[in-house]
Amino acid sequence: MVDSLVLITGATGFIGAHVVNQTLEAGYRVRATARPPKVDALREKYGGKVDVVGIADIANGDYSEALKDVDAILHIAAPLPGKADAAGMIDGAVGGSLNIIRQAAAKGVKRVVLTSTMLAMLNLDNVASIVFDTSRVMTDKEWNPATKEAALSGERDPAWIYSAAKTVAEQEVWKFADEHPETDITALLPPVVYGPLADTNIPKGDFGAMSMDGFFYSNVFPKGGSSVEIAPQFDAMPFFLYTIDVRDVAKAHVLALKAPLEKEVGRKRIVIAGKPISWLDAVEHLRATRPDLAGRLPDTSKASRRPIASVDLSRAESVLGLTEYIDWKDTVDATADSVLAVEAAWAKADNDN
Helix, strand or coil, X not given: CCCXXXXXXXXXXXXXXXXXXXXXXXXXXXXXXXXXXXXXXXXXHHHHHEEEEECCCCCCCCCHHHHCCCCEEEEXXXXXXXXXXXXXXXXXXXXXXXXXXXXXXXXXXXXEEEECCHHHHCCCCCHHHHXXXXXXXXXXXXXXXXXXXXXXXXXXXXXXXXXXXXXXXXXXXXXXXXXXXXXXXXXXXXXXXXXXXXXXXXXXXXXXXXXXXXXXXHHHCCCCHHHCECCCHHHHCHHHHCEEEHHHHHHHHHHHCCCCCHHHHCCEEEECCCCCCCHHHHHHHHHHHCHHHHHHCXXXXXXXXXXXXXXXXXXXXXXXXXXXXXXXXXXHHHHHHHHHHHHHHHHHHHHHC
């Protein structure tokens, strides 16, 4: 119910910051966790509106203080690709999820919402044949076959390891759910997330802090601008063609706080996704609406589009009531404004020095 106390992990991240804002706007009381170095900044940002608790290790930390009087949890925190080795990625994703859920269950917290990913549905060893099969409709019943053992083999790239870590983490959470039916769990599976940054105060060159907006920036506004050809999006990873606005991801988290109990609707593994946005779509939209950026945008004369498989979003509609998504053009505009604001801040810092 509104006015309940909601604990949000990963509150300083791209998605987490929007979730905090929308949870507050919905009338909930919010407690957020952050790594100790970020606690003071988070407290300063929200003042007395958010209670902030430091958690140094999400996989092994003690959540006793954070869970006091909590009614529900939005667990968003997870290691990012390339920020840790395979063992650290697995431990952060799997251990991080199980640690807080186990402690929450012991404290009697009944509702947990987990941020998973559409990557947990896709076989990355065969992703092109899945994504470009236009006769296919992907559903929440599909699973990435990646295993913990394969991720730890040392033979996989960071994106594959990340997908494996998120997949195994979600599978372990569902095992826990089966053993603890008193805990209502929802897993949300978004694709690539673009949209406005909640905070454009980002250290210079830290593209990781921009999350997926960093990929948008480097491909929609590449070095060399109109003198270079646009990169084929599906060469990076076909999965990049599926997108959603970060504001819709946050909206889904808040809606999940009021969704029917699991025993009434079955396992709540819910895919959320907006209209696919290709970098080609983004560039052509900006070229048409923002002529001042023409010199910054890559050459698209040789680019082409490829139709992709559709995604069944019926569970998001029936369980969450999520029936509308932000128009992709609004997402492109907001993302462009954010990354260009970061760029301007970096340039100003250089000039000031």
